[in-house]
Amino acid sequence: MSDRVEALQDKKSGKELYNYQQGAIQQIFEKFDTAPSDYHLLYQLPTGGGKTVIFSEMVRQYLKNHDRKVLVMTHRIELCNQTSTMLTSFGVENKVVNSKANLDDQANYSCFVAMVETLNNRLNDGKLDISDIGLVIIDEAHYNSFTKLFKFFETSFILGVTATPLSSNKELPMKDNYNELIAGETIEALIENEFLARAEVFQYDMGLTSLEVGSNGDYTVKSSEDLYSSPAMLQKLVDAYKKHSLGKKTLIFNNGINTSINVYYAFRQAGIPIMHLDNTATKKQRAQILQWFKETPNAILTSVSILTTGFDEPTIDTIILNRATKSLTLYYQMIGRGSRILNNKSKFTVVDLGNNYYRFGPWGADLDWQMIFKSPNYYIDRIQSDESIEAKFRHELHEDIQEDFAKSEDTYFDVKQVYIDATAKGESSKVVLERSIEHHAKMCIENSEDVYDAIALAKLLKDDINNRIAVYAKCISKSTHNFISWLKDDYKKKLNSYLRQNFDDVFEQIHGYPPED
Template sequence: MEGTNGQDGRRGPVRLRPYQQDAIARLRARVRAGVRRLIIVAPTGSGKTTIAAHVIAGAVARGSRVLFMAHRRELIHQAYGRLIDLGVPEASLGVLMGRDPRWRPGAPVQVASVDTLRHRARPLADIVFVDECHRATAKTYRDIADGYPDALHLGLTATPFRASGGGLGDVYDELLVVASPQELIDQGYLVAPRVFTVPEEDLPDLSGVRTRQGDYEPGALEAAVNRKGLVGNLVDHWTRHAKGVRTVAFAVSVAHSRHIAARFQEAGVAAEHLDGATPLAERDAILRRLDAGEITVVSNAMVLAEGWDQPAVKCAILARPTKSLGLYLQQAGRILRPWDDQQAIILDHGGCV
């Protein structure tokens, strides 16, 4: 999502789009009808956090207390900033995330990191939001949710199913579908990608890679894809179809991601790598350089598939084969926000499309 808008996530005044207004109206109607556990489903880039922030702002104005949970700091910053944009006073907003200085335990809205919240006293809440709620079946999320038996529980996701392909019906009761990707493309809020695949002989051999929890086993998958010829093909394919376009590459592992970045560098392309162990200040600096055009390619290992938004990045290299529809949609969706009339390009090297 909006990971490049500064630590507080602010973007300026928020004006709801028609489909967002319609979604909020339908949500309120379902709540009035007695629904207490509902998922708001909308494509990556559609503004799910804006919808949530508008609902939260209205709830606070009516005297309700709200807990908004997310698993990444970028999502915490984004939600906080969007609430400020919608006029919620900073004094009414608290952040529960490590040693974040915005800790205000008496504030009616708490924007919380799941990892932090599991070790802290639970704030009071009449409404509990879970961002990226396809994760809500995990024990940590369930334990937190169980502490709010009388609250209204609302989830946000583009992919309302587990990695294994199962549904979320044991956590939520209804889905509210905001809009389909095609509808938002037709309305100009997303861009249709141009997809380039490679011949079957240039795809990794996955015949010996087992499936675990609905997707390829990571260790064996890394061995299958982190090969000199396959990684070299990424660079050649990019040079033919997306040369000069700011790009994100999705790798299987840290070693695979570093290998991809190194091959781009050998080809004279300004490229960098980041992963979950990259210090936060360094990660932010890399993404700022990408946003400024100082580098062209950022390769990553399971960091930028969620909670990140840089509309100027208009090419995605899918170097990580996956059986997970959710992961594929998250990765591909990162480049679909309109920017400067540029075409979105997907280079599929995992047989995902």
């Protein structure tokens, strides 16, 4: 076992805290000592930085120096149990307030750990005495479900902790519920000091304009499943895995159970070991699947959002974002699952199939959390739309057919620019497709000996043609399914016709001599 791993284990057992963790505790206690007793403080620290370690040590110190009690709130049962275990390792006796808890002995405890919904029920039915709670700690504080409980703790100091101080609901900004934010160590600093692994990102240009945004501000499950469960997208996912992470431990995030199940079958069909996990699994099934994932070096686990919080598996090598999200918090949570260090692991792979990198920037970018906390809408409103992201894509030939067109120096055709130039000259938009067909024809002829070769090559351009048609349809603001389908068929017919009529002339222009009979 490396010294690094031993140090981490010491830290988790409460024997050792890192300097930045001790500094955070000091900062928070200084605020606790100087601010009003009902102050609401928010503390930010990246996933993997040890938020639970910090507030567990805080609880230990608080109970040692104060006569009042502590309550820790979480939003999921798994986090509730993990938090209780961590507190115990720091020597803090605590009682978990769940639906089955017997509260007859509550007077014997100075620290309680509760899930938000259970706590709400217990407080409303008066079964938990909170009259002596001096400190309330809220884990994953960006979830708004906690705010309904604030009314019960009007005389308590509230400490919210989160990796991303941005509310899950645009209408309920965190600044309305917290007086101040303390920003902790940055991801880059944690990477530089070997507390986190560095992400190596491979992003794919994805057409996402079919996705719809729901009332929660993120993409709907239905529109996501329609797109990501399609055969083409499933194949793209399998190909991306084979290219970047074949044989490596991989966690795949999807938006929707049906998509995850389809991913499971797509990998099984490709002969690749994989398991699926969602929130319908029993406790026993979940434990078995996660044990398999932990022990199997090349395991792949496909899931929905069940593993974004409270799940630590340092052996993960690759995170695949097989979904798009408009949530900065979710983006950071998903990637953070791969950032845990282990032995010689200093980096991990991220495959982005949702344009998330383009939308939010690199994981670990130097975000101004203070500005985001104070002016969340200013930040949210400046996140790029799918249209603006995709407008910058440069669709190149797929690598599978690049060799077939190796003799062509220029395989890229800028549909949008040609459209702009044509309309500026007063030309019909149809000339854009005519020039595109000429360009595709030239590519086919450059790499052929006769017209039959050229027509065979034209069939390989299906995806490139579809891309050009999609850009053209946006330029002319016509995008009905039937119209685009007709355009694609018409384009292919005209390309084949052009090749038959002009092969000899174009061949001679290129080579300076006519083709052989």
